[in-house]
Amino acid sequence: MYLQSLCKTVCFGLSLLFYTVSFYSSANTQIQPKAVSALITDIAQAGHKLIAVGERGHIFYLDESWKQVASPTSTNLTNVFFLNSVKGWAVGHDATILQTSDGGKTWSIAFESSEIEKPFLDILFFNEMEGVAVGAYGLFYRTVDGGNTWSEEFHEELLLDDDKAYLEDLKTNDPEGYKIEKASLLPHFNKILKTTDGRTILIGELGLVSISSNKGHFFTKTEFPYEGSMFTGIETQNGFIFSGLRGNVFKTDKILNGWHKLKTPIDSSIFGSVIINNETFLVGNSGAVLRVKNDRSIVIVKQLKGQNILAIAQNENGHVWLGGTQGLQLLDLNKQQ
Numbered sequence: 001m002y003l004q005s006l007c008k009t010v011c012f013g014l015s016l017l018f019y020t021v022s023f024y025s026s027a028n029t030q031i032q033p034k035a036v037s038a039l040i041t042d043i044a045q046a047g048h049k050l051i052a053v054g055e056r057g058h059i060f061y062l063d064e065s066w067k068q069v070a071s072p073t074s075t076n077l078t079n080v081f082f083l084n085s086v087k088g089w090a091v092g093h094d095a096t097i098l099q100t101s102d103g104g105k106t107w108s109i110a111f112e113s114s115e116i117e118k119p120f121l122d123i124l125f126f127n128e129m130e131g132v133a134v135g136a137y138g139l140f141y142r143t144v145d146g147g148n149t150w151s152e153e154f155h156e157e158l159l160l161d162d163d164k165a166y167l168e169d170l171k172t173n174d175p176e177g178y179k180i181e182k183a184s185l186l187p188h189f190n191k192i193l194k195t196t197d198g199r200t201i202l203i204g205e206l207g208l209v210s211i212s213s214n215k216g217h218f219f220t221k222t223e224f225p226y227e228g229s230m231f232t233g234i235e236t237q238n239g240f241i242f243s244g245l246r247g248n249v250f251k252t253d254k255i256l257n258g259w260h261k262l263k264t265p266i267d268s269s270i271f272g273s274v275i276i277n278n279e280t281f282l283v284g285n286s287g288a289v290l291r292v293k294n295d296r297s298i299v300i301v302k303q304l305k306g307q308n309i310l311a312i313a314q315n316e317n318g319h320v321w322l323g324g325t326q327g328l329q330l331l332d333l334n335k336q337q
Helices: 002-015 161-173 175-182
Strands: 040-046 049-054 059-062 066-069 077-082 088-092 096-100 108-111 120-125 131-135 140-143 189-194 200-204 209-212 230-235 239-244 249-253 259-262 270-276 279-284 288-293 297-303 309-314 320-324 327-331
Touching: 040 320, 040 327, 049 077, 049 088, 049 320, 088 120, 088 131, 096 120, 131 189, 161 175, 189 230, 200 230, 200 239, 239 270, 239 279, 270 320, 279 320, 288 309
Parallel strands: 040 077, 040 309, 077 120, 120 189, 230 270, 270 309, 279 309
Antiparallel strands: 040 049, 049 059, 059 066, 077 088, 088 096, 096 108, 120 131, 131 140, 189 200, 200 209, 230 239, 239 249, 249 259, 270 279, 279 288, 288 297, 309 320, 320 327
């Protein structure tokens, strides 16, 4: 079990290579003129605006141009989600959850704990009251009051069978060891998404692709054919596309029945995906911007040298923006290589 924990620690470091720059204490971040060129980890649409988050608690919103807004934390942020044009949440290191109710212009801390020492990697709200935040080593918190309070959940159903037996033995014979191992045996939860028919899909480390029909209270693991990490998933007209480590991309139907691996022209990890004009675009390391043609083949749209792309989003004007190690930049899809 020690070797397994060690392997998970190493893999976690690799999977978060471009999410983690350094750790900062929770304090108001200052407006910095060059922050828009610093690491951006995610971009979300909020009505007619785009909202971006990144290192040191940086938060930006795009109206006519990108503007940095005051942040209540200087902890690295990893993901941002908007339920509608005004209500949104962002998550990050030190189990930090931020919230806004004015479309991203002002933010407050909804939850944080430096004692947890794990980052949240994604957040999803089902409605204005119910939401979940997920992250490293099975980190999973739920709110039922709009984000005012959060409670932890442990999803034992996502453990490996051997680990279930191991934990059960520890619980009886070594309660202290049980607490330690319980905190690290679950895989990293990298992404959680809601489907158009109301189901919830959770993806992550060790080939985790699981599905829930009750807002994530219980998940059922699928027979996913790859044991590496998945970092992003998106629903298409015909099913779903999941992408992750070393350029691995898989498609499946609407009920996640059967998997088909798509051949990719890169072997670097893919972190972001978006639907633009009914086509799926993927972004990742080595500056890769990819287009999935008819859910069958993948071609390189652009490769931006010397950088890694973590996020892609389109605003209501049709402009496509990328976020990554060189900050925010506009992507011209009319100039494809």
